Amino acid sequence: MSLIVVGSMAFDSIETPFGKSDRIVGGAATYIAWSASNFVKPVKQISVVGGDFPDSELQLLADRGVELEGVQIKKDQKSFFWAGRYDMDMNSRETLETQFNVLGDFQPVVPESYAGSEFLMLGNLAPGVQHSVIKQLKKRPKLIVMDTMNFWMEIAMPELEEVLKDVDVLLVNDSEARQLSAQYSLVKAARKIMEMGPKYLVIKKGEHGALLFHGDQVFYAPALPLEDVFDPTGAGDTFAGGFIGHIARTRDISFENMKTAIIVGSAMASFCVEKFGTTRLREISKEEIEGRIRQFVELVNFDIELV
Amino acid sequence: MSLIVVGSMAFDSIETPFGKSDRIVGGAATYIAWSASNFVKPVKQISVVGGDFPDSELQLLADRGVELEGVQIKKDQKSFFWAGRYDMDMNSRETLETQFNVLGDFQPVVPESYAGSEFLMLGNLAPGVQHSVIKQLKKRPKLIVMDTMNFWMEIAMPELEEVLKDVDVLLVNDSEARQLSAQYSLVKAARKIMEMGPKYLVIKKGEHGALLFHGDQVFYAPALPLEDVFDPTGAGDTFAGGFIGHIARTRDISFENMKTAIIVGSAMASFCVEKFGTTRLREISKEEIEGRIRQFVELVNFDIELV
Numbered sequence: 001m002s003l004i005v006v007g008s009m010a011f012d013s014i015e016t017p018f019g020k021s022d023r024i025v026g027g028a029a030t031y032i033a034w035s036a037s038n039f040v041k042p043v044k045q046i047s048v049v050g051g052d053f054p055d056s057e058l059q060l061l062a063d064r065g066v067e068l069e070g071v072q073i074k075k076d077q078k079s080f081f082w083a084g085r086y087d088m089d090m091n092s093r094e095t096l097e098t099q100f101n102v103l104g105d106f107q108p109v110v111p112e113s114y115a116g117s118e119f120l121m122l123g124n125l126a127p128g129v130q131h132s133v134i135k136q137l138k139k140r141p142k143l144i145v146m147d148t149m150n151f152w153m154e155i156a157m158p159e160l161e162e163v164l165k166d167v168d169v170l171l172v173n174d175s176e177a178r179q180l181s182a183q184y185s186l187v188k189a190a191r192k193i194m195e196m197g198p199k200y201l202v203i204k205k206g207e208h209g210a211l212l213f214h215g216d217q218v219f220y221a222p223a224l225p226l227e228d229v230f231d232p233t234g235a236g237d238t239f240a241g242g243f244i245g246h247i248a249r250t251r252d253i254s255f256e257n258m259k260t261a262i263i264v265g266s267a268m269a270s271f272c273v274e275k276f277g278t279t280r281l282r283e284i285s286k287e288e289i290e291g292r293i294r295q296f297v298e299l300v301n302f303d304i305e306l307v
Numbered sequence: 308m309s310l311i312v313v314g315s316m317a318f319d320s321i322e323t324p325f326g327k328s329d330r331i332v333g334g335a336a337t338y339i340a341w342s343a344s345n346f347v348k349p350v351k352q353i354s355v356v357g358g359d360f361p362d363s364e365l366q367l368l369a370d371r372g373v374e375l376e377g378v379q380i381k382k383d384q385k386s387f388f389w390a391g392r393y394d395m396d397m398n399s400r401e402t403l404e405t406q407f408n409v410l411g412d413f414q415p416v417v418p419e420s421y422a423g424s425e426f427l428m429l430g431n432l433a434p435g436v437q438h439s440v441i442k443q444l445k446k447r448p449k450l451i452v453m454d455t456m457n458f459w460m461e462i463a464m465p466e467l468e469e470v471l472k473d474v475d476v477l478l479v480n481d482s483e484a485r486q487l488s489a490q491y492s493l494v495k496a497a498r499k500i501m502e503m504g505p506k507y508l509v510i511k512k513g514e515h516g517a518l519l520f521h522g523d524q525v526f527y528a529p530a531l532p533l534e535d536v537f538d539p540t541g542a543g544d545t546f547a548g549g550f551i552g553h554i555a556r557t558r559d560i561s562f563e564n565m566k567t568a569i570i571v572g573s574a575m576a577s578f579c580v581e582k583f584g585t586t587r588l589r590e591i592s593k594e595e596i597e598g599r600i601r602q603f604v605e606l607v608n609f610d611i612e613l614v
């Protein structure tokens with residue numbers, strides 16, 4: 001059970017109706033690693049950071065079983081930075097500032113020691129960068145899961161279409177699914193996106209749960225109704241980490257097991273939003289994760305006897 | 308198993324991105340009756356219509372097992388009329404016209420023959436009118452379920468608060484739950500609303516499913532992802548009809564059985580939106596309902612083995 005994770009490791013400044021963070025550690029691959037490492041070790045990380053990225057953060061990840069050979073450190077440059085603000089409706093956010101910095105010309109290099117990995121999680125990045133990782137792998141992983149966002153649909157659609165042909169599972173949110181497919185109905189959107197390459201599609205709907213599509217099959221996982229969503233930053237990446245983490249742990253890529261992986265991902269995401277940034281993810285225990293997953297079972301479980 | 312249904316029987320004119328209806332038969336109690344009568348007979352209807360309401364419509368309902376003794380026919384007046392338009396996002400709608408007509412001074416009278424009914428479904432109406440039905444019943448029903456809407460929160464909040472003290476289950480949508488409780492978090496909203504009277508709260512979220520709250524317990528039923536939502540008019544009432552219909556059929560008012568009732572209601576609502584108005588509800592067979600419920604089981608079913 002070996003997993004490669006590709007994505008940004010970065011700084012975020014976040015405003016929500018509940019407060020404002022300083023410049024804190026974030027980035028898709030950071031959240032994915034914190035989440036996935038609960039289920040599978042090692043996580044083989046591919047990313048790029050600047051000289052401003054704290055060594056202590058890298059050390060904490062290493063202590064947790066995240067291999068960092070594939071993380072380039074560009075001492076004389078700065079890490080990717082994103083600043084954003086959320087409204088009470090935590091499903092939509094406003095970007096206040098984006099500094100690409102080291103991510104602007106990121107050329108990922110897959111270390112020799114990562115060869116033969118069975119699972120690949122492509123966190124949100126320029127589609128060309130995601131594709132270059134796939135192309136460097138001599139043996140195709142058992143499962144390639146990819147996240148992306150509307151931004152790339154707007155500025156890099158041809159590259160996005162190319163990489164989509166080579167992935168097994170695409171993760172997007174509902175508005176991205178609609179944008180990518182030019183279909184309003186999510187059922188029609190899913191059909192169209194699956195024609196673009198991925199055999200599986202996960203549509204994340206934030207507080208409204210997530211849908212998994214495969215052929216004519218569909219699965220709907222609810223989200224746990226939460227008292228407060230404190231900060232949704234990284235929830236999608238944390239979901240992705242739980243999803244691929246469960247699959248890598250079980251080494252089972254069936255539709256049935258992907259359903260379970262979605263529950264695991266949803267449970268992990270429900271922790272993420274409880275505190276700013278990665279704070280909550282650093283604290284959770286195996287027992288808490290099991291408890292949260294049990295809450296999901298309770299949440300959707302019903303008996304039926306037909307009329 | 309006897310059920311009283313109270314609500315409007317009316318005309319609607321509907322515009323959706325897919326088309327425009329003529330002036331067609333609608334009204335909360337119409338949808339509830341068409342839906343609930345799949346599960347329980349007779350349905351004892353309480354409503355008011357004008358001389359313009361077609362006899363043939365009343366006859367169709369009577370043929371289906373809906374008792375109409377409690378339906379007042381005011382020959383020289385006109386039925387309630389609503390015209391509205393939906394955007395692609397079928398969760399929100401714009402009211403183009405409302406003519407209260409006979410509903411303006413509706414004084415419901417519970418016929419002697421309805422006495423002793425075990426279940427009461429209060430469809431959306433002025434809270435004072437809903438309350439007058441409860442007050443006329445000599446024996447309190449086993450379960451009183453009530454629907455309402457934002458309109459009454461704006462113009463009749465004191466009356467709404469009064470009737471809420473006397474009902475067991477409240478059905479509202481997510482924005483109404485937020486408005487009624489002045490809480491954004493649905494978990495907090497639910498807690499506050501349950502303090503207002505109802506021991507059970509159902510929050511309907513349209514294409515995002517429905518939540519059931521009771522004390523600290525919560526259940527999340529998904530909505531079936533649909534190819535197209537053709538016309539959402541009456542979906543909430545149809546849901547209510549399936550919900551109360553299942554409970555009245557089984558005569559089981561436990562939380563566990565309410566979960567099942569929500570699935571039944573969701574299944575019924577998923578038919579309603581497939582065609583304009585009540586069209587689809589008039590056609591469905593027992594087999595179709597069973598098939599649809601089975602789809603819900605498939606949709607949410609997953610196996611989990613903890614980490």
